Amino acid sequence: MSQILTTAKLSLVVLSTLAIGSGCSVFHASVQNEAVNTAAEKPLDTGYDFADLRSLAEAVNTELVSSPILEKKPILVVMGIENRTDEHIDTKAITDTIRTKLINDGKAFFINESRRDALMKEQGYQLVNCTPETQTLIGKQLGARYMLTGSLIKISKETPKQISLSRKEQVYFQLTVEVTDLQTGLIAWTTQKERVRGASKPILGW
Amino acid sequence: MKILELAPIKAYSLLLMLLVMGTGCATTVPLDTARRNFSSGQLESADQTLATLPNDQNKVLSLMERGMIRHVRHDFTNSTADWLNAVRIEKELEVNSITKAGASMVVNDSTLAFRGYPYEQTYLHVYLAKNFLAMGLWGDAGVEARNIALQMEKLDGFPDDAFSHYLAGFCLELCGDDSNAAMQYRQVAKLVPEIGIDATTGRFFPPNAPTNQPVLLPSNSTELVCFLDFDGDAGILPYTAAVYADGKLLGTSRTLTSIYQLQTASSERMATRQAAKSISRFAVKGALALAAWSRDENLGLLTGLLLFALEDKDLRRWETLPAKLAVARLPCPSDLKQFEVEFRSYSGQTVKRITVTSPLFRKDRIFVSLCRDQP
Numbered sequence: 001m002s003q004i005l006t007t008a009k010l011s012l013v014v015l016s017t018l019a020i021g022s023g024c025s026v027f028h029a030s031v032q033n034e035a036v037n038t039a040a041e042k043p044l045d046t047g048y049d050f051a052d053l054r055s056l057a058e059a060v061n062t063e064l065v066s067s068p069i070l071e072k073k074p075i076l077v078v079m080g081i082e083n084r085t086d087e088h089i090d091t092k093a094i095t096d097t098i099r100t101k102l103i104n105d106g107k108a109f110f111i112n113e114s115r116r117d118a119l120m121k122e123q124g125y126q127l128v129n130c131t132p133e134t135q136t137l138i139g140k141q142l143g144a145r146y147m148l149t150g151s152l153i154k155i156s157k158e159t160p161k162q163i164s165l166s167r168k169e170q171v172y173f174q175l176t177v178e179v180t181d182l183q184t185g186l187i188a189w190t191t192q193k194e195r196v197r198g199a200s201k202p203i204l205g206w
Numbered sequence: 207m208k209i210l211e212l213a214p215i216k217a218y219s220l221l222l223m224l225l226v227m228g229t230g231c232a233t234t235v236p237l238d239t240a241r242r243n244f245s246s247g248q249l250e251s252a253d254q255t256l257a258t259l260p261n262d263q264n265k266v267l268s269l270m271e272r273g274m275i276r277h278v279r280h281d282f283t284n285s286t287a288d289w290l291n292a293v294r295i296e297k298e299l300e301v302n303s304i305t306k307a308g309a310s311m312v313v314n315d316s317t318l319a320f321r322g323y324p325y326e327q328t329y330l331h332v333y334l335a336k337n338f339l340a341m342g343l344w345g346d347a348g349v350e351a352r353n354i355a356l357q358m359e360k361l362d363g364f365p366d367d368a369f370s371h372y373l374a375g376f377c378l379e380l381c382g383d384d385s386n387a388a389m390q391y392r393q394v395a396k397l398v399p400e401i402g403i404d405a406t407t408g409r410f411f412p413p414n415a416p417t418n419q420p421v422l423l424p425s426n427s428t429e430l431v432c433f434l435d436f437d438g439d440a441g442i443l444p445y446t447a448a449v450y451a452d453g454k455l456l457g458t459s460r461t462l463t464s465i466y467q468l469q470t471a472s473s474e475r476m477a478t479r480q481a482a483k484s485i486s487r488f489a490v491k492g493a494l495a496l497a498a499w500s501r502d503e504n505l506g507l508l509t510g511l512l513l514f515a516l517e518d519k520d521l522r523r524w525e526t527l528p529a530k531l532a533v534a535r536l537p538c539p540s541d542l543k544q545f546e547v548e549f550r551s552y553s554g555q556t557v558k559r560i561t562v563t564s565p566l567f568r569k570d571r572i573f574v575s576l577c578r579d580q581p
Binding site for chain 2: 088
């Protein structure tokens with residue numbers, strides 16, 4: 001018993017010295033000072049993350065920018081990307097990224113659909129409270145020619161129950177974006193972008 | 207000499223005590239107090255009792271209970287945060303901890319982190335879906351519906367339940383995914399054929415109506431879908447609920463699931479596995495006690511007494527779940543602002559009457575609401 005205790009004490013001292021001396025990150029928090037390169041960062045798991053948001057939105061933008069529907073700098077309205085996955089994903093962030101790029105590149109105009117209520121509230125206020133010279137004119141809003149919509153789906157597979165020290169998982173995301181002509185009702189442009197990621201999860205831990 | 211002989215006994219006893227303490231024996235006093243307060247209708251006290259949650263093996267269970275307390279208080283935002291946290295932690299527990307597993311072989315199964323039976327894991331998603339419905343977040347409710355469907359595919363012999371399928375189907379229906387909604391409704395029809403559900407529309411057949419044709423509503427009509435939790439007040443568990451609007455009876459609810467039956471069936475499923483583990487644990491404890499006894503009889507006796515005194519069945523479960531879950535899907539006035547729910551016993555006696563003004567959201571032609579006969 002005393003031998004076991006002595007060995008245990010010695011091991012504890014050696015381990016502690018090694019850990020403290022090596023500046024082991026297990027024992028202290030660290031923060032990266034330089035900006036994170038979202039393209040270069042390795043994913044931490046198979047879930048949807050910021051790298052997916054960037055890559056999917058950029059891929060859609062690259063195609064949309066070169067499509068004929070944007071030749072005349074049309075007016076678009078975003079009606080949302082439907083989240084058909086089992087994760088709570090902010091799909092509005094995808095359309096916000098697409099919209100920001102197109103506006104900043106001067107490729108399209110966008111109706112601020114999500115602020116319509118606030119817009120009308122402000123116009124109503126101005127009509128009652130502001131001087132005629134400074135009031136915004138009612139009924140002068142522009143109509144959109146195209147509507148941007150889409151959907152995001154997810155398919156995931158896991159290795160079945162078996163005797164193994166780890167479990168593999170594969171997750172596939174597919175983003176479909178379409179631009180619909182509000183006049184004719186036809187889909188004027190569409191694209192699909194995919195992302196697959198695999199991971200191995202341990203079944204035993206400390 | 208006697209002091210020197212006692213030294214190894216002290217060291218051994220200290221080691222044993224450290225082992226017991228190190229396994230993180232958690233106190234369940236706050237949980238028990240919160241549950242008592244919840245059952246007696248003191249929701250604010252129950253919430254305050256669990257204001258701070260310890261980071262122990264009952265974290266998931268504590269989040270489940272607190273989430274339910276906040277759900278019943280209509281604090282849907284914080285309730286959702288608790289349950290999303292519980293889902294996240296439960297997922298991390300898929301990795302089996304060697305230390306915890308080892309400790310459970312020496313102490314008891316309560317040292318293992320609580321993950322819940324499959325039905326409890328499913329009901330985390332069921333109640334998350336209910337929270338999102340209560341907040342009018344149909345898309346997020348759809349996400350939880352897909353999680354419910356995924357959970358139901360991994361039952362592995364554990365009991366299936368009709369309410370989860372119905373709620374999943376309804377959320378998918380609200381998202382416009384009619385084909386997957388119908389699939390869930392078909393499961394409900396298979397599990398509880400006596401309820402009389404039309405798998406195409408998710409509506410219930412009126413009494414004496416033909417069951418070979420879909421239940422359709424006139425084009426301008428609206429319907430109310432109210433999810434009801436039957437808890438029982440003053441010891442009387444409701445059998446059904448009648449829904450009124452503007453003094454007129456709209457119809458009655460259909461009970462889809464009994465949590466007690468789910469719990470019993472789940473325990474039976476686990477019984478063999480638990481019995482085998484108990485036998486193994488007895489063997490390990492016996493071996494440890496024998497090893498100590500071989501050095502010193504008193505030490506062996508002490509070790510054996512301590513180890514076998516710690517033997518205890520793991521009875522942890524999500525206790526604030528209601529006794530039964532039902533749904534009322536009924537035609538209603540298009541300007542519905544509130545409605546009354548009359549909980550009735552099996553003999554038709556009124557147990558409780560509640561006026562519901564919120565949550566009450568409308569999507570297209572459907573009003574969605576929740577109600578519980580909380581004391």
